[in-house]
Amino acid sequence: MLPLLLASSTTDGGFSAPTISETHLPEIIPWAAEWGTGFGKQMLMIILSVILISAFFMIAMRKPNLVPGKIQWLAESGYAFVRNSIARDIIGEKQFKAWVPLLFGLFFFVLLNNLFGAIPFLQLPSFSHAGAAYALAVIVYIIWIGVGVRHHGIKYFKLAVVPSGVPGWILPLLVPLEIISNFIVRPLTHSLRLMATMLSGHMIVMLAGSGAAYLITESGSLAMQGTGVLVIIGSVALYFLELLIMYLQAFVFTLLTAIYIQGALAANDH
Numbered sequence: 001m002l003p004l005l006l007a008s009s010t011t012d013g014g015f016s017a018p019t020i021s022e023t024h025l026p027e028i029i030p031w032a033a034e035w036g037t038g039f040g041k042q043m044l045m046i047i048l049s050v051i052l053i054s055a056f057f058m059i060a061m062r063k064p065n066l067v068p069g070k071i072q073w074l075a076e077s078g079y080a081f082v083r084n085s086i087a088r089d090i091i092g093e094k095q096f097k098a099w100v101p102l103l104f105g106l107f108f109f110v111l112l113n114n115l116f117g118a119i120p121f122l123q124l125p126s127f128s129h130a131g132a133a134y135a136l137a138v139i140v141y142i143i144w145i146g147v148g149v150r151h152h153g154i155k156y157f158k159l160a161v162v163p164s165g166v167p168g169w170i171l172p173l174l175v176p177l178e179i180i181s182n183f184i185v186r187p188l189t190h191s192l193r194l195m196a197t198m199l200s201g202h203m204i205v206m207l208a209g210s211g212a213a214y215l216i217t218e219s220g221s222l223a224m225q226g227t228g229v230l231v232i233i234g235s236v237a238l239y240f241l242e243l244l245i246m247y248l249q250a251f252v253f254t255l256l257t258a259i260y261i262q263g264a265l266a267a268n269d270h
Contacts, residue, residue: 042126049112049126053105082107082254090258095265099258102143107254110136110194114246117202118239125198125246130191137191140257148264159267190256197249201242208235 060075068076082104087096110127117125127133148156161178162171208231215228 041124042129042132045116045122045124045126046113046132049109049116053108053112078108079104086251086254086258090255091262091265099261103254103258106136106140106257107250110253111247111250114198114250115243117198118243118246125202127194127249128199128202130195133191133195136194136253137187140190140260141187144257144260144264147261148267151265152267156264156267160264186260190253194249194253197245201245205235205238205242208232208238 056071057075060071064072083096083100086107087100087103090096091099113126113132115125116122117128127136145156148160152159160182161175163174163178166174212228212231212235215224215231
């Protein structure tokens with residue numbers, strides 16, 4: 001499915017491409033209008049995602065059977081994927097079980113909020129807004145640092161930035177880089193990777209849809225109208241590609257969370 005075809009014309013009748021501002025609708029409740037924020041569609045979808053995920057898994061596992069039905073099988077398969085392919089494989093057999101609920105929740109929370117961008121009428125990935133991605137990355141950031149401090153005490157900060165086996169003369173150069181990489185760049189890339197991918201995918205589909213609508217309705221040329229039809233056909237393939245990217249970004253975000261937690265657990269004294 002294509003998003004809404006948002007074709008528009010400039011004052012001279014030319015094509016005007018959609019902008020980033022058009023990907024974010026006006027706030028439903030603008031409680032801080034002077035800062036351009038408030039309760040908007042994306043916040044509403046985040047709340048909706050929590051309700052839908054909770055309802056799905058509660059219904060699927062309400063009366064579990066030894067031979068699962070379709071819904072139970074789908075729920076169990078999703079859980080097994082996160083448990084075995086992310087938590088156990090990354091964190092390790094001995095310590096992974098405590099982290100399965102967090103990783104399980106993260107994966108399906110990010111996945112559903114990404115998939116909102118492909119659902120008609122919603123058609124907006126929640127994490128195409130930087131604020132939502134930053135908030136989730138900050139939560140993960142606090143968790144893995146807390147894990148490191150809990151298991152290793154305050155010396156965890158030394159373990160995280162002083163690589164093992166490195167000659168002492170190079171540490172004044174290497175330690176600042178490790179601090180920047182681990183405690184500044186890591187949370188930024190964790191959030192921006194998700195946000196930028198969702199925003200760019202959404203913009204590309206918007207551009208394809210609005211461009212096709214303009215070519216068909218405003219160009220006045222049979223060749224251009226035919227081109228618009230081809231753009232719409234090509235957008236179907238683009239739609240399925242975006243679905244794949246939505247899944248991959250949920251997987252990558254959860255996988256990196258598991259890697260960060262495993263690194264905090266496995267840090268050892270040098």
